Amino acid sequence: MENYKVYGSYCRSDKVIESIKCRPHHSDKTKVVASVGEQEKPIDTSWLKAASSAYRISDDISDYIFVPIPIVTVDIPNRNMQCFPLEEVTSWNTESGRVVYQTFIGKPLFLNHKNDDPRQSRGIILDSVLNFIPEYNLWKIIILSAWDRTKDKDVANHILNDNKCEYSMGSMVKRFIEFPSGKKVTPKDTRGYIDSEGRLVYHNCIFSNFFETSLITMSEGAADCTAVNYNNEIIARPGDLT
Numbered sequence: 001m002e003n004y005k006v007y008g009s010y011c012r013s014d015k016v017i018e019s020i021k022c023r024p025h026h027s028d029k030t031k032v033v034a035s036v037g038e039q040e041k042p043i044d045t046s047w048l049k050a051a052s053s054a055y056r057i058s059d060d061i062s063d064y065i066f067v068p069i070p071i072v073t074v075d076i077p078n079r080n081m082q083c084f085p086l087e088e089v090t091s092w093n094t095e096s097g098r099v100v101y102q103t104f105i106g107k108p109l110f111l112n113h114k115n116d117d118p119r120q121s122r123g124i125i126l127d128s129v130l131n132f133i134p135e136y137n138l139w140k141i142i143i144l145s146a147w148d149r150t151k152d153k154d155v156a157n158h159i160l161n162d163n164k165c166e167y168s169m170g171s172m173v174k175r176f177i178e179f180p181s182g183k184k185v186t187p188k189d190t191r192g193y194i195d196s197e198g199r200l201v202y203h204n205c206i207f208s209n210f211f212e213t214s215l216i217t218m219s220e221g222a223a224d225c226t227a228v229n230y231n232n233e234i235i236a237r238p239g240d241l242t
Contacts, residue, residue, distance in 0.1 A: 001207070002174065003173070004173050005172060006172075007080070007170050007171075008071070008168050008169040008170075032061065043144065045126065047106065048061060054118060057121055064123065064147060066126075066146055067145045068142060069143050069145055069213065070140045071104070071141055071169045072089070072101075074130070074138065077202035081191040081192035081203060082191075085204050088204070089208070093207075100210075103208075104210045104213070105126070107124070107211055107212050108122075108123070109121055109123040109125065109145055109215070110213075111217065113170060113214045115211075122152050125145055125213060126144045128142070145167075158215070158217065169214075170210070170213070171208045171211065172209045172211055173208050174208075175207050176189075178191070179199075179200075185203060
C-alpha cells in the first residue's frame with residue numbers, strides 16, 4: 001500500500017483552545033513534569049540520548065524550550081479538506097507499535113517542512129495526548145514539543161520573541177476515504193466542494209503515522225487554524241532548567 005505525505009500547514013488563531021502544562025521536576029532538573037487539566041505525569045526522556053544522536057540535537061534536557069501545540073483538530077477537515085477521524089487517531093498503528101495519536105512521540109521538529117534529512121531537526125516531540133474540549137465538543141491532539149536552543153538560535157529566538165507562533169504537522173497516510181460517499185480516493189481527487197445534497201466533500205485520512213511537526217515562518221495559508229502557540233504559553237525560557 002502506497003504512502004502519501006499529508007501536511008496540516010499553518011495559520012493564525014485568536015485563542016489556544018487547550019494546552020499541555022509543563023514544569024521542571026521539583027527535585028531533578030533533568031526531568032520534566034507535564035499535565036493536561038487535573039492530570040499530571042512525568043515525561044519519559046530516557047530515550048533522548050539515543051534520539052539526539054540520530055537527529056543531531058542536544059542530549060541535555062535543560063537545553064530545550066518546551067512548547068505545547070494543539071496540532072490536530074479531530075473529526076474536522078482542515079483547509080486542505082483532509083480530516084483525521086476519531087476512530088482513526090485512536091486506532092493501533094502496527095508499524096510504530098502505538099496508538100495513532102501517539103505516533104507523534106519521538107518524532108523530529110523542523111522548519112517549514114524541510115524534513116528530508118532528520119539531522120536537520122531543531123528538536124523533538126516528547127509527548128502527545130488526545131484531549132476532549134467540552135466547550136467546543138471536539139477532540140484535539142496536543143503535543144509537547146521540545147526545541148533545542150543550541151541547535152538553531154534563530155528558531156529559538158523566533159519562538160521566544162514572536163507573540164504568536166504557527167505550526168504544522170506531517171503524516172504518512174496510506175488510504176483516503178471520501179466523505180460522504182465512503183469511496184476510496186487519492187489525494188489528487190477533487191474535494192472541498194458542496195455536493196448535490198448540500199454536504200461538504202472532504203477526504204478522511206486512514207492508516208496514518210505522524211512523522212514530524214514544523215515551525216512555520218512563511219506567510220502562506222493554513223490547514224488547521226488552531227495549530228498556534230502564544231508567547232505566554234511557552235514553558236521554558238533560557239535558564240529555566242539550569
